[in-house]
Amino acid sequence: MTIPNTVAVPAPRGRSPRTWLLAAGAALLVAVAGIWQLAPAEAQQGGFSVEGTQLIDANGNPFVMRGSSHPHVWYQGEFESIGELSDLGANTIRVVLGSGHRDWGTTTPSDMAAIVAECKAQQVICILEVHDTTGYGEESGAASLDQAVDFWEDMYDVLQGEEAYVLVNIGNEPWGNQNTSGWVDATVGAVERMRDIGFEHTLVVDAPNWGQDWEQLMLDNAEQVFAADEDANTLFSVHMYQVYGTPQTVSDYFDAFAAKNLPLMVGEYGDEHQGEPVAWETIQNEAQARGIGWIAWSYSGNSGGNEHLDQVVNFDPAQLTSWGERVFNSQNGIKNTAERASVFDDGGEPTDPTTAPSDDPTTGGPTDDPTTGDPTEGDCSASIEVVSDWGSGWQGNVTVTADQGAISGWTLTWTWPGSQTVQSHWNTELTQTGNSVSAGNVGWNGAVSSGQSREVFGFTATNGGASPEVTCEAA
Structure with missing residues (x-):
């Protein structure tokens, strides 16, 4: 102007x-x-x-x-x-x-x-x-x-x-x-x-x-x-x-x-x-x-x-x-x-992405198993939410839930029902081969407390929003 x-x-x-x-x-x-x-x-x-x-x-x-x-x-x-x-x-x-x-x-x-x-x-x-x-x-x-x-x-x-x-x-x-x-x-x-x-x-x-x-x-x-x-x-x-x-x-x-x-x-x-x-x-x-x-x-x-x-x-x-x-x-x-x-969100200071979030303020890391002192390994599930869809493309956000016991990492896999293709992604290591997609945590966003859900990454893709069944494997 x-x-x-x-x-x-x-x-x-x-x-x-x-x-x-x-x-x-x-x-x-x-x-x-x-x-x-x-x-x-x-x-x-x-x-x-x-x-x-x-x-x-x-x-x-x-x-x-x-x-x-x-x-x-x-x-x-x-x-x-x-x-x-x-x-x-x-x-x-x-x-x-x-x-x-x-x-x-x-x-x-x-x-x-x-x-x-x-x-x-x-x-x-x-x-x-x-x-x-x-x-x-x-x-x-x-x-x-x-x-x-x-x-x-x-x-x-x-x-x-x-x-x-x-x-x-x-x-x-x-x-x-x-x-x-x-x-x-x-x-x-x-x-x-x-x-x-x-x-x-x-x-x-x-x-x-x-x-x-x-x-x-x-x-x-x-x-x-x-x-x-x-x-x-x-x-x-x-x-x-x-x-x-x-x-x-x-x-x-x-x-x-x-x-x-x-x-x-x-x-x-x-x-x-x-x-x-x-x-x-x-x-x-x-x-x-x-x-x-x-x-x-x-x-x-x-x-x-x-x-x-x-x-x-x-x-x-x-x-x-x-x-x-x-x-x-x-x-x-x-x-x-x-x-x-x-x-x-937290007093105006950005989170250091190289440091994993702390679930336990006394340890500075994910909640430990009180009987072993080590993180527990549990089952997990995940879902894709279609945040916006403009026809030729769309944005999805992915949430991981620790269903039984805390997890310290995750790997997700799913198969597109159509011809969707991931165009860009953030906060994940992601690959697509044909219709099959695999995505993993990038360290700091791997920890999820037992019974909790966490939005872990997002992406943009082509050809209309989709929410396929996602398989989650805990680390």
Whole structure:
């Protein structure tokens, strides 16, 4: 989305003491060798990754973004919007930043650290995006992707260690509608530079054509861009406005990305744009069926004919607009579909995936047989739940139950009733030969206490959801 034509920064409204205290406590900074860093207590291991079409959080669980954009750089007096969006149910907030190439200001390292700390305090995932690249090649003064990477390089020391809470959207709508073929090399170069700098975050890349990819340049070259990422951790973002005015255009684009088995999100969308309708219900419904994340534009502060895209009036969460009602309260809106990232389940620190979960707090490991001191070996069973099904593909989650005695590991086998094929999987070692599938634990997720059930892994597959009989062999 382009910027407001006029940016009037309103006087900040009062914030609750709770919000200020959380922000102040979470934003504790220490200076090390003159570089701003978050305090050591914020350190963590691991971060977001991608598996096939799925975004996976630092605990190895699929995460589906449901959120809104906050225009921070234009309205820095509205810092409390992060907490307000969290209270409205958002699990992700896309934060608009400035690299200093446009006239709306520059986001500083200390400002960046405060934003990340506030997102963590409010238990939302941050997507941080540089907006100065908007419409490069067509918009006067727009920054290049290479210039955007210069900005991120200056932020590296602030963001290092925040991979479990932050995704880096390299540049917003980084190409207009002119000479768009240049988007490919520019995006490949930006991804490679980000990795050379040392960023281990999931990188988000926006499409050309002001984000809408109506020429399908991002779609056609997604494999090349993804291959440029040595970490295989790039997420593609399309902005859906009037180009996606019919349900079929939305479904076709989603189908095309699914066929490539690459991860896609809707980085922006509205219910109308420039006087033309947008198939917003289809975006929400299809995204829910397919496990695709979305960020609706935007919380408040639009101008220049885009005021209808405000979700609340004058940054007041008590005054939802008609668009805000659709974003937050529709059948597949935020309140009915958003789930917090699992990194916030236990005080905001991700689980170390190299350490098996502890069932017995006195031993730090699976419950021991009191007569032997060794883990018992029991029988187990398993089942497949069809989480979502979009016709050409589907997602399944697998649960293992320790029926008689605790188990320390498991191997599952099943036979597909039709022509299903596993496309991607996480938290398991899985092989498929013909219609036969075998899957085993990966160490830390092998233990299941006696009489308990545990969701152990997930996968995506083709050709319609199925729940065949699963054989479980305990280790």
